[in-house]
Amino acid sequence: MIDPRDFGIDNLPLGIVADDAGRARPAVAYRDLVVDLDALVHARAIDEQSLADASSLNAFLGRGPAAWTALRARLQHLLGERASAEERRAVAAASHPHGALHARMPVQVGDYVDFYSSLEHATSLGRILRPGGEPLPPNYRHIPIGYHGRSGTVVISETPIRRPAGQTKAGDAAAPEFGPSQMLDVELEMGWIAGPGNALGAPIPADAVREHVYGYVLLNDWSARDIQGWEYQPLGPFLSKSFATSISPWIVSLEALEPFRVAEPPREPEPLRYLRASQPFAYDVELDLLLLTRAMAERGDPPFHVSRTNLRGMYWTVAQQLAHVTANGATIRPGDLFGTGTISGFEPGTQGSLIERTWRGRDPLALPGGETRAFLENGDTAIVRGRAVRGDLRIGFGEVVGTIVA
Amino acid sequence: MIDPRDFGIDNLPLGIVADDAGRARPAVAYRDLVVDLDALVHARAIDEQSLADASSLNAFLGRGPAAWTALRARLQHLLGERASAEERRAVAAASHPHGALHARMPVQVGDYVDFYSSLEHATSLGRILRPGGEPLPPNYRHIPIGYHGRSGTVVISETPIRRPAGQTKAGDAAAPEFGPSQMLDVELEMGWIAGPGNALGAPIPADAVREHVYGYVLLNDWSARDIQGWEYQPLGPFLSKSFATSISPWIVSLEALEPFRVAEPPREPEPLRYLRASQPFAYDVELDLLLLTRAMAERGDPPFHVSRTNLRGMYWTVAQQLAHVTANGATIRPGDLFGTGTISGFEPGTQGSLIERTWRGRDPLALPGGETRAFLENGDTAIVRGRAVRGDLRIGFGEVVGTIVA
Numbered sequence A, B: 001m002i003d004p005r006d007f008g009i010d011n012l013p014l015g016i017v018a019d020d021a022g023r024a025r026p027a028v029a030y031r032d033l034v035v036d037l038d039a040l041v042h043a044r045a046i047d048e049q050s051l052a053d054a055s056s057l058n059a060f061l062g063r064g065p066a067a068w069t070a071l072r073a074r075l076q077h078l079l080g081e082r083a084s085a086e087e088r089r090a091v092a093a094a095s096h097p098h099g100a101l102h103a104r105m106p107v108q109v110g111d112y113v114d115f116y117s118s119l120e121h122a123t124s125l126g127r128i129l130r131p132g133g134e135p136l137p138p139n140y141r142h143i144p145i146g147y148h149g150r151s152g153t154v155v156i157s158e159t160p161i162r163r164p165a166g167q168t169k170a171g172d173a174a175a176p177e178f179g180p181s182q183m184l185d186v187e188l189e190m191g192w193i194a195g196p197g198n199a200l201g202a203p204i205p206a207d208a209v210r211e212h213v214y215g216y217v218l219l220n221d222w223s224a225r226d227i228q229g230w231e232y233q234p235l236g237p238f239l240s241k242s243f244a245t246s247i248s249p250w251i252v253s254l255e256a257l258e259p260f261r262v263a264e265p266p267r268e269p270e271p272l273r274y275l276r277a278s279q280p281f282a283y284d285v286e287l288d289l290l291l292l293t294r295a296m297a298e299r300g301d302p303p304f305h306v307s308r309t310n311l312r313g314m315y316w317t318v319a320q321q322l323a324h325v326t327a328n329g330a331t332i333r334p335g336d337l338f339g340t341g342t343i344s345g346f347e348p349g350t351q352g353s354l355i356e357r358t359w360r361g362r363d364p365l366a367l368p369g370g371e372t373r374a375f376l377e378n379g380d381t382a383i384v385r386g387r388a389v390r391g392d393l394r395i396g397f398g399e400v401v402g403t404i405v406a
Helices: A035-041 A058-064 A065-079 A085-094 A121-129 A207-214 A225-232 A252-262 A296-298 A318-327 B037-040 B058-063 B063-078 B086-096 B119-129 B204-211 B227-233 B254-260 B294-299 B316-324
Strands: A013-018 A024-030 A032-036 A095-097 A100-103 A112-115 A146-149 A154-156 A163-166 A175-181 A188-194 A213-220 A244-245 A286-292 A304-310 A337-339 A379-388 A393-405 B014-016 B026-028 B033-036 B095-097 B102-104 B114-115 B146-149 B154-157 B165-167 B177-180 B188-194 B211-221 B245-247 B286-294 B305-308 B337-339 B381-390 B393-405
Touching: A013 B211, A024 A035, A024 A065, A032 A035, A032 B204, A035 A085, A065 A085, A065 A252, A085 A095, A085 A379, A100 B154, A146 A318, A146 B146, A188 A286, A207 A213, A207 A296, A207 A318, A207 B227, A213 A379, A225 A393, A244 A393, A252 A393, A252 B393, B014 B114, B026 B037, B033 B037, B063 B086, B063 B393, B086 B095, B119 B294, B146 B227, B146 B316, B154 B316, B188 B286, B204 B211, B204 B316, B211 B381, B211 B393, B245 B393, B254 B381, B254 B393, B305 B337
Parallel strands: A112 A337, A154 A244, B114 B337, B154 B245
Antiparallel strands: A013 A024, A013 A100, A024 A032, A032 A095, A112 A146, A163 A175, A188 A213, A188 A337, A213 A244, A286 A304, A286 A379, A379 A393, B014 B026, B014 B102, B026 B033, B033 B095, B114 B146, B165 B177, B188 B211, B188 B337, B211 B245, B286 B305, B286 B381, B381 B393
16 A cells, blocks of 8 residues: 655655566656656666666665765656756656556565664563573674575565465474464564675775665564474574565665664663764654454454554664674675564564564454454465654655465 | 596586686586586587576576486587587687686575584584583474575685684673684585575475485585674574685586485484485585695695595485475575585594584694694685595595685
8 A cells, every 4th residue: 555645755765666567677656656767767867877677776776875866866856846848758758656567676685684683672582482581692782683584585565475384393292293384473674775785804884874775675574483483593593584574665765764863772881893883873763563354354444553663762773783794794785685673662562573562472462353363364464664754754665565375 | 726537527517617807607627627618509519598608507507407417418428439520629619727717606696595414513513512411402303404694705715715803702701802703613514506496485395306406516614603602692693604605616416426325314203294305315425624724835735634524424415405495485596505514423533613623622633833723823724625436436526715814
């Protein structure tokens, strides 16, 4: 569902769309329209050749911040009141209603890293999974903990999510079993997407965010909690996550989000020097998690509001994640995707996963029509929406949606 | 160093090479020659169009087993005694000494997974890291444990390996420090490379190995043990591994290795049904780990023989790894790389890592010239070599080499 207020002249997020014949091209979302950037290049209305005949934004992301800023300024001119009659004709010829084109993956993801940067999420998960123990691991306040996910199964919003099968073992069972996951969960996250990248062995400093990060999408890192619990020792989550990760179609640039850059939460102890940036890099983005069951959809009910949370409270920011992931000399490449980790608060109704929201099923959601949910059932649709709002200024992300199929 | 005996008519491994001008093309290693497959396609000596003007083998790997077998048969004809005079001329025109061309990455790696499939390695590491505890995690004999590594830092043999910096914390220190790793290690592994792949949600059965796996390379998964020890809880190894993973240039096909397919080691309990193949998929491949320090190289010493081991003893095979990684519906793609995990035995001199071989530095290696080593120092070169041999038949992998730089 498109909310045209999300995509005003101050936003101009980029994506890839395809027509019914399957031809993909880069585009910008503007109000209730999708404007074909390939068409604008061929009409000589814009001069960013990396967008010509492109089926992903990787080449454009590799061009770096000067090109990003120039394109944004040019599009604001073309879509604004000072465009010439000829420019307006070019834009009109390149514009389509959202429904006429299909969103595709905006980038070809090279590597996908998922962080674990909400202290509240990590604490709650520790309490649920290791009751009585210390909830946070000892490294938590020192390291932006993360791990590599499967880049080949990052999918675009609206891709159906097949319930994964896998090995699970009940605590009291003698042996594991293989079958469909019974604890299928969401993880409400955002993801940042890398720009030009670095050479092998050349770390990126925390202050270089604007040179190396193009922008953010919404991200749902689907998780099979029963598979995760049995597999994750000692090398971390694997098949419990690798079946699918969904992202929203439109990448919102850091430049558009600049008015929403806010102070970071306090940290104690102070992080090591390589994790310190000279400016704050928290962003004030409101996020909602919603759930629509098949029965609710058949009745025409609106989605149930599960949680509301905000990116701004994350313990580790994009600057620290960027510095950390390259501190050992590892490269990042244009189009690489970095999940923030599940974004949660402690208060009821602020958690970004069902395992936290229902305390592993102890407190199921009571849905309209008498249904309850601890975890996702077949036919359920999970929706994440996000936007940054201050007064009249609204920078929206749209939504990332997925429906569970058997 | 090339041993021409590795690359006889029964082997014919494929790779990518570049000339001094940087132009990359696919090639086959044959005795002391590299034969340019792009040139053979353009000379119409072979008819596999996926090799024309290709800078990776991904498209060819995607073509599947019928194309793989046809190319192998055609090359055996062209390089054999029944080739026509015209065919011999085409081959001669396409042939170069190994030293005239530079090995490049044979594939563009989409996702890199590293397994943990040597029971001996997992047991020894458990004993070293958790003395007094149960060395194997409870899931070990049920699950081919693995995790995702960083595909963007898989590099070709001979790429210099920069010593990574990172966070480490001594057991008795109050806080972590940031600096160069002091426990830089090797992991002797092999890696298998995927063929055509599957659709999202369509698991690959264990018996479909030959349809989905093209072949093997040697792999060294460089590891910073001090960074690993501090970072790996709860989500697994991350920056301790992501700075570099080296592979050998020539992919040896499963077809060439077929004579070396042998019985699998016993397993108790019997794995779940999805992990059972109807044939054995262990391979009898001898592997050597060697070390050459800068002082040894300056004296002209030969490398020191650290360990000898064999792929055949691995607890989990390629068939089980393939079935497991897709059991949840995850896709694999042509060129995806899957490390076996460190290949170790229990006997001294059979371990595939220094942390095992020196028992975390308790028993340092005594090298020629009076040097000792617990872990790698700057200027050290680690070499992994491998070959399958029975009587006159020898299928060699060549070697994977890397030198540590500051």
